[in-house]
Amino acid sequence: MMSDSRVSSVIQEWANTYTGHNLNPTNTNQADSTNQLAQMDMIPYSHSQGLVRGDSDGRVAEQMMGLSYLSFPTSCLSNTSSMGGIHHQSHTNTQQEFSSFLSPPLRAPINKRSISKDSPEYRLRRERNNVAVRKSRDKARRRILLTQQRAMQLQEENQKLQMRIEQLTQELDTLKHILSQRHMHGAEERAEGCSSI
Amino acid sequence: MMSDSRVSSVIQEWANTYTGHNLNPTNTNQADSTNQLAQMDMIPYSHSQGLVRGDSDGRVAEQMMGLSYLSFPTSCLSNTSSMGGIHHQSHTNTQQEFSSFLSPPLRAPINKRSISKDSPEYRLRRERNNVAVRKSRDKARRRILLTQQRAMQLQEENQKLQMRIEQLTQELDTLKHILSQRHMHGAEERAEGCSSI
DNA sequence: ATATATTGCGCAATTT
DNA sequence: CAAATTGCGCAATATA
DSSP: OOOOTTSOHHHHHHHHHHHOOOOOTTOOOTTOOOOOOTTOSSHHHHTTTSOOOOOSSSOOSOSTTTOGGGSSSSSSSOSSSSSSSOSSSOHHHHHHHHHTTTSOSSOOTTTTTTOOSSOHHHHHHHHHHHHHHHHHHHHHHHHHHHHHHHHHHHHHHHHHHHHHHHHHHHHHHHHHHHHHHHHHHHHHHHHHHHHHO | OOOOSSSOHHHHHHHHHHHSSOOOTTOOOTTTOOOSOTTGGGHHHHTTTSOOOOOSSSOOSOSTTTOGGGSSSSSSSOSSSSSSSOSSSOHHHHHHHHHTTTSOSSOOTTTTTTOSSSOHHHHHHHHHHHHHHHHHHHHHHHHHHHHHHHHHHHHHHHHHHHHHHHHHHHHHHHHHHHHHHHHHHHHHHHHHHHHHO
């Protein structure tokens, strides 16, 4: 696939990114990450596009219909600082927010297996996830970039093809015209020749 | 918006997203799509692509070269939980982290004009920014989606154009052949006619 | 200089 | 169970 030498480098690279075939050792990431996403381009986000996931807040259904950013932040639920817009700022906080009426106010690791916070195990998990997140986002950025470049390149190619078509069409018209002329002349000549016999 | 019927919807929408202008109805083919937006597509992120911004941590130069996710999280600076990978989890924390040796341990809004935390003004700003962030990300998602669709569409168009070119080329060859035949016949006929006179 | 828009980052819930 | 995704809020910037 994509062996056509006329395909430009960007497209080639794009194909590589999505097909998992690496021609370019340039990709320095040991975390290559190029999988077989093939057509996809759309899979990453579209998969959860109309889908909702419910964050740790109460935030659940949102942007579907493009209204996410006017969800309920300022108007409905959270505004002051209670629970809508906080979250981190201290996840300790979040915990407090909810735990305030079901457990001790300040960090009570006695919640779930003592895996709460400052546990070395917790930090390890967090750090690993952070790495994964960075990696994933990096990948996404590259993907987007490639798609953009690919689009631009396709556009250019499109223009060239359009021009080529115009050229060919004109050539064709010319030939057709010549042919019709030739046809008439041929008839005339033949007529003359016959009459002269 | 969305008035030109000759430009395919996706491309039209894409153009709107980037330029806010309708595509010129001058374009004859819906497949055309040849405009001058080209570069746009890259503006959003490219502008700060190779640029670094220095987060609140010490995190400064990173992903350039695609190594962001192996920056220094696990290896160098932060690992345990001290200061490298934290940040929020309690920005209160961050503050504590540093303030621990230059000011009271727990939140001391006496830092800068009392604009620190829990200030209603702070919350207002935060909430507004959160809205802006959601909006911006929503926009980005749509943009990406459009670019993807646009790329796919351009690809399809490309294929069609290629086929059209092949068709025209073949037609042209046929005509050329006919013309050459006709030419020879005409010569023969003319020769015959002349000889008969 | 203020308001909004972007962007990288870490967190947590979910997926894979 | 580990890694990958994804939405979210925060803070630093960039833009308007």
